[in-house]
Amino acid sequence: DAGVTQSPTHLIKTRGQQVTLRCSPKSGHDTVSWYQQALGQGPQFIFQYYEEEERQRGNFPDRFSGHQFPNYSSELNVNALLLGDSALYLCASSQQGRTYEQYFGPGTRLTVT
């Protein structure tokens, strides 16, 4: 049983560019949450998707957007990249209503130069 997978593992982009990160949830999970983790900090909640809709959102600008597909996989899109967007982006999956039992993926390391 595969756990949460994310791609790519690492990514280097230039300021102003756009990036798309991908996440496949653990088998049996229908809810996907995205987090941003800056170096030396705890993860910060970006948003959560369930039934292909954004259900909750943290304190992130509209440059951060997402999508969930019918197979529950999800994408995180970031437009107009800033140097401060450099971070580890974590995806976590869970069953609806059981977000406290979420499982994290290995993360995507994004570097903006």
Next chain:
Amino acid sequence: KNQVEQSPQSLIILEGKNCTLQCNYTVSPFSNLRWYKQDTGRGPVSLTIMTFSENTKSNGRYTATLDADTKQSSLHITASQLSDSASYICVVSPASGGSYIPTFGRGTSLIVHP
């Protein structure tokens, strides 16, 4: 504002020694508290989860305690091993019928030396 504060920020111990990490939170109403272990550049892995009615939970050499009255939790690591070197993150989830956003601490960085 919901907050989770962890201490110490970093800790260095010798292999075989015990250590205790602290977590204080202001999340209210409170649903559950989790401790995660995160290796550098990797995703967090859950160690323990406790609801407000539980005051201790063990997972091998890891023992978490919870005092819901004082809003404090601790993670005790027994007989530390080199592989325990990681960041330990405390996460508190609110009890809410609708919105749910967990609050993460900044983590305690543990280094175990031989």
